[in-house]
Amino acid sequence: MLQAVVKIQGHQYLVSGGKRFQVSKLSKLEKDQTVELKDVFLVFDDKGITLGEPRVEKAVVKAKVMRQLRARKLIVFKYGPKDRFRKKRGFRPEYTELEITEIKV
Numbered sequence: 001m002l003q004a005v006v007k008i009q010g011h012q013y014l015v016s017g018g019k020r021f022q023v024s025k026l027s028k029l030e031k032d033q034t035v036e037l038k039d040v041f042l043v044f045d046d047k048g049i050t051l052g053e054p055r056v057e058k059a060v061v062k063a064k065v066m067r068q069l070r071a072r073k074l075i076v077f078k079y080g081p082k083d084r085f086r087k088k089r090g091f092r093p094e095y096t097e098l099e100i101t102e103i104k105v
Contacts, residue, residue, distance in 0.1 A: 001016055001017065001045060001046075002016065002017065002043065002044075002045045002103045002105075003015065003016040003043070003044055003045065003103075004016075004040050004041075004042060004043045004044075004059070004061055004103050005040070005041045005042040006037045006039055006040050006041070006061050007037075007039035007041065008023050008024075008026075008037060008039075009023065009024050009026070011023065011024070012041065015061060015063075015100045015103070016100065016103075017100055017101070017102065017103060018099070018100060018101075019099070019100050020066065020097060020098070020099045020100075021097070021098060022069075022095040022096065022097050022098075023095065023096055023098060024093075024094075024095065024096070025068065025094040025095060025096050026065070026096045029065045029068075029096060030065065031065055031066070031067055031068070032064065032065065033064070033065045034062060034063070034064055034065075034101070035062070035063045035064075035065065035098070036060050036061070036062055037060070037061040037062075037063060038055075038059075038060055039055060040052065040055060040056045040059035040060070040061055041054065041055060041056065042056070043056055043059055043103065043105050050105060056105070058104075058105065059103075059104065059105050060103075060104045061100060061102070061103050061104075062100070062101045062102040062103075062104075063098040063099060063100050063101060064098065064099050064101050065096060065097070065098060066097040066098065066099050067096075067097050068094070068095070068096055068097075069094070069095050069096075069097060070092045070093070070094050070095070071092055071093045071094075071095060072092070073090045073091070073092050074090060074091060074092070074093065075088065075089075075090045076088075076089045076090065076091070077089075
């Protein structure tokens with residue numbers, strides 16, 4: 001099975017064909033749209049390893065956007081014990097769910 005390490009918005013992910021995973025929101029993409037990821041650092045399978053310096057030339061990973069979603073609310077609570085300072089905030093991080101359709105070398 002062919003696998004690759006790709007860079008998406010400053011984060012590196014280990015991907016393989018058919019795998020679904022979530023990344024920080026890719027804002028300009030719609031559902032069922034195809035994305036080409038060209039920052040491929042490493043491609044490997046049972047036969048061998050292709051290591052890029054820093055990227056593997058001509059390697060492309062194609063992914064399909066499955067959905068845009070928001071996670072559960074995260075609570076950020078700041079507390080100063082002697083100042084009687086308390087601040088409670090929450091936010092919902094947004095994600096894009098991708099499914100890898102093809103890895104080309």
